[in-house]
Amino acid sequence: MQGPPMFGFITTHIEVVGVILLTLLVAFILLQQRRSPQSTAAWILFLVLLPYVAVPVFLGLGFRKQNKKYNPIRFSDKEHHRTPVHALDHTFQAFNMPPAVEAQSFRLLDSPQATFHALMEMIETAEHSIDCLFYIVTDDDTGRRFVQALTAKARAGVKVRLLMDRIGTMRGPHKAMKALREAGADVLFFSPFLQLPSSGHLNLRNHRKIIIADNARVFSGGMNIGANYMSDAPTDASWVDLAYLLEGLAVQGFCDVFRSDWEVASGHDIKLTSPAPKSAGLATVQLIPSGPDIAEDPLHDGLIRALHLAHSRIWIATPYFVPTEPLSNALRIAALRGVDVRIMVPQKSLQPIADFARGAYLRDAETAGAVIHYFTPAMMHAKAMVIDDAAAMGTANFDVRSMLLNFEAMLFLYDAGSVADLSDWFTAGFAQCHTNTPHPTLPRRLSEAIFRIGAPML
Known part of the structure; x- marks a missing residue:
């Protein structure tokens, strides 16, 4: 039985007014964000044409910088604005990025087999701590062997932390990860699914790939943990990708990035105390992170x-x-x-x-x-x-x-x-x-x- 016509009119009127007000609020938020004019115009057009769709999509995906959730990374290197070694170094220091560091050890890894062996050796030789951050850890031979290697180190008394992006690692080696937790390691997921839609976190994925051993050696690059990226038995299906090993003072910047991401995921502050070596080679490098935890771009x-x-x-x-x-x-x-x-x-x-x-x-x-x-x-x-x-x-x-x-x-x-x-x-x-x-x-x-x-x- 239908209600009185006046009641239906009032209900419809309230819904329309509510959508208009919410659309205006979203438009106001858009105009406050640092976006390109094309991005702002595209979102506003979406809001005008399909407000019932655009508003919830924006609340779930539209936020680009989340400073309340992601505080800016606290870099330990206080010696900003050193004499730049390059024009790019000068530019990045103007954005308060860590300066370029000389006398570092850098090794390029450009094959699946060499990368897998270097990564496993880095884990096996760690003495005090292993901090890992990856977008994807796959449920295949490489992924399971990686987690099992971490498990062996955790059982041996090494402090192991593993942080993975929740969307990237939906199909991870969960059985192996359970054993890793039981061995005493800390295993967390970044930006989990169970969160308020208005947080905008679903659109902000952690795409970093970092392993830090003893706060003195770093493995990083474009490779996730999986057989497509690295393997001791590569096949024709193996991808072409790059990674690297780094030692030296520049490692501290990676420690700062990992600490920041871990604190967001865990909700607890951590302290990384082991100093990185001050010199290790002939390379001059500069770490430039980007994302919601960096104030600018x-x-x-x-x-x-x-x-x-x-x-x-x-x-x-x-x-x-x-x-x-x-x-x-x-x-x-x-x-x-x-x-x-x-x-x-x-x-x-x-x-x-x-x-x-x-x-x-x-x-x-x-x-x-x-x-x-x-x-x-x-x-x-x-x-x-x-x-x-x-x-x-x-x-x-x-x-x-x-x-x-x-x-x-x-x-x-x-x-x-x-x-x-x-x-x-x-x-x-x-x-x-x-x-x-x-x-x-x-x-x-x-x-x-x-x-x-x-x-x-x-």
Whole structure:
């Protein structure tokens, strides 16, 4: 039996007013956030056209910086604003990032087998502590052996902490992790599912990959824990990826990043006291983390400046290429200036939507003079760059999500030897690519253009 017409009118009126007020509130929040004009315009258009859908989507996914939840990383290195060793170092120090550190030991790992052996040796030789942070730990032979190695060290009295992203490790080796907990290790998940929708955390994933042994040695890079990334028995299905080992004073920055992430996940402060060695090699490196726990966007903004300053080469390797408009424009301008711009992407990645989205950006760069290299032998998952006499590698893809949303960690390299190692890796990779960019049909180009309008909403 239906209620009185007046009651129905009042109910509808209250609902409409409520949606309008909530939409205006969300629009106000949007205008307060540091976003590109394209991103803000895309969200507001979404709110106007589909408010009933846009408001809940924004509450779950729209927040980009969560300063109340993610306090800025407290870096132990108080010696900011040292004399910069490079123009990029100067830029990053202006963002209050840790300065570049000389006399470090850096070793590039560019094969699944070498990486697996280096990682297992690092765990086996740890004496006091092992702190691990990964986006993905898979339930396969590599994932289980990794967790079992940590379990053996925990039983031997080594302090073991394992932190994983909840979405990334939905299908982890849970039985092995249970044994790890029973051995006395601390195992936590970052940004779990059970949280308030208004927190916006579901859109802020921890994409960092770090292992710290005894607060003195670091394993990091683009590789997660899984057979696709690393294995002592690689197959034709193994991916092409990069990782590295680092020793020296720069390790302290990784300890600070891990401490910050662990405190968010656990809700408890921790103290890392073991000092890293002050010198270990010939490399000059600089850790640049990014994400909601960094007040500004030093990685994104620093790369824009680097691209505009480049005069000889810009080589980029990334599995997913969906850059922000400022990064895309900087690449185009560099190519038009005659800089040797090369972008290496997999022929086909694991993300069809990302492959679809990259088309317009890659063609824009190619039209300006860049060369697009499509890697054909396998899935190419590496995230690396060589810009003139500097290089970078780590966890960040060259896309909107990595640059402006995810928790990431990139290592910049300024010494000739390390830059040469990464340059040689690029040269070998280019030799396994083709440069025939497909020419899409008109319907596809129109679809890509529509998608490009919505991409900033990420």
